[in-house]
Amino acid sequence: MQDKQKNPQFVYHSRSPLNGGTPPEIIRRQFTTPVDQFYIRSHGNIPQVNLNDFRLIVDGLVRQPLTLTLFGLQSAFSQRRVVATLQCAGNRRDELMKLEAIPGETPWGPEAVGTAEWTGVCLADVLRTAGLKPEAKHLAFSGLDEIEKQGERFLYGGSIPIDKALGPEVLLAFEINGKQLPPAHGYPLRMVVPGYIGARSGKWLSRLTLQTEPSRNYYQAKAYRLYPPNMRQENVVWEAGIELGEFAVNTVICSPKEGDQVEKGRELLQGYALAGGGRRVERVDVSADGGKNWQLARLGNEGDRWTWRFWEAEVELKPGANEIVARAWDSATNTQPEDPAAIWNFKGYMNNAWHRVRVTRK
Numbered sequence: 001m002q003d004k005q006k007n008p009q010f011v012y013h014s015r016s017p018l019n020g021g022t023p024p025e026i027i028r029r030q031f032t033t034p035v036d037q038f039y040i041r042s043h044g045n046i047p048q049v050n051l052n053d054f055r056l057i058v059d060g061l062v063r064q065p066l067t068l069t070l071f072g073l074q075s076a077f078s079q080r081r082v083v084a085t086l087q088c089a090g091n092r093r094d095e096l097m098k099l100e101a102i103p104g105e106t107p108w109g110p111e112a113v114g115t116a117e118w119t120g121v122c123l124a125d126v127l128r129t130a131g132l133k134p135e136a137k138h139l140a141f142s143g144l145d146e147i148e149k150q151g152e153r154f155l156y157g158g159s160i161p162i163d164k165a166l167g168p169e170v171l172l173a174f175e176i177n178g179k180q181l182p183p184a185h186g187y188p189l190r191m192v193v194p195g196y197i198g199a200r201s202g203k204w205l206s207r208l209t210l211q212t213e214p215s216r217n218y219y220q221a222k223a224y225r226l227y228p229p230n231m232r233q234e235n236v237v238w239e240a241g242i243e244l245g246e247f248a249v250n251t252v253i254c255s256p257k258e259g260d261q262v263e264k265g266r267e268l269l270q271g272y273a274l275a276g277g278g279r280r281v282e283r284v285d286v287s288a289d290g291g292k293n294w295q296l297a298r299l300g301n302e303g304d305r306w307t308w309r310f311w312e313a314e315v316e317l318k319p320g321a322n323e324i325v326a327r328a329w330d331s332a333t334n335t336q337p338e339d340p341a342a343i344w345n346f347k348g349y350m351n352n353a354w355h356r357v358r359v360t361r362k
């Protein structure tokens, strides 16, 4: 399926399900990503929802289960806007795939990321109205898209811990950048869970269930977990995977690009950096000699704990081949691993190794 709302440079990884994004040198031009450049990550079909039929159900460990229309939700709760970056846990998977094949997963480059101003209501307000029972420890959600796996059909779903669900930054959103959500991005209603992997920002939201344990949905119990290096599809022990929530500190050099030929010795580097879980990007280091010598990049003024930060730096390139490297540090002094081999995992999640770009100076 072609999404007519995307720009001509949008690159599709697959049409069914619909997956694609805009090259990083283009999304790096604006702090807020225009919706026609915003990556799409979908696991099943794109539901075509008729607003008259739409209901959001809130049930499970609540005192008062709710059934809300979109209009009911909008009139009962105050609206709130949050600027937040979404990043897929599969962002930069292509670098892990060069080390060993990762069958059945999308070969994302560094384009599975985008920042938007989201409008919605606070999930916490809805939960307070429903009234949480003390045993409620996880908020499970499900969408309206159907997934078919190993002969079973089920809805996309997942969960977040209750402490996160009560954070004022977590929205049930109906607008992106001041406009109605397009179908591919979750119309009419989606979650926006800043600081967490994109997979938890459930689209086409249909149900919120309060429960004692995390969701048993495939995308919480099996996928979107970080497996030990010895595990493959054939010998996986699903419980051995670490459930992914907050994403890890990451950075990408958006320009120049891998393989570029540059004329001058002095080259302007531009990139984005992200810290997960409400931490801030505090520093970005760049190197023009493969990581032997480093200098500080200048961080942009825009950005906060829920968004990316842009950075730039000028480096001196020598004639011939140069390897440019970048790494970021967050407010908890987490930084990135040097080598993607150290974090390779068979599902290909959370690659945040130093970002390297090889360029030639003529």
Ligand SMILES: Nc1nc2c(c(=O)[nH]1)N[C@H]1C(S)=C(S)[C@@H](COP(=O)(O)O)O[C@H]1N2
Binding pocket: 038, 039, 040, 041, 042, 043, 044, 086, 087, 088, 089, 142, 143, 144, 145, 156, 157, 184, 185, 186, 197, 198, 199, 200, 201, 202, 203, 204
């Ligand atoms: N219902 C539903 N929600 C979903 C998904 C999905 O396939 N179905 N994909 C998730 C993943 S893996 C990501 S990274 C984000 C992507 O959101 P976007 O397509 O708006 O960029 O949506 C999440 N929410």
Ligand SMILES: [Mo]
Binding pocket: 041, 087, 088, 089, 090, 197, 198, 199
């Ligand atoms: Mo994702």
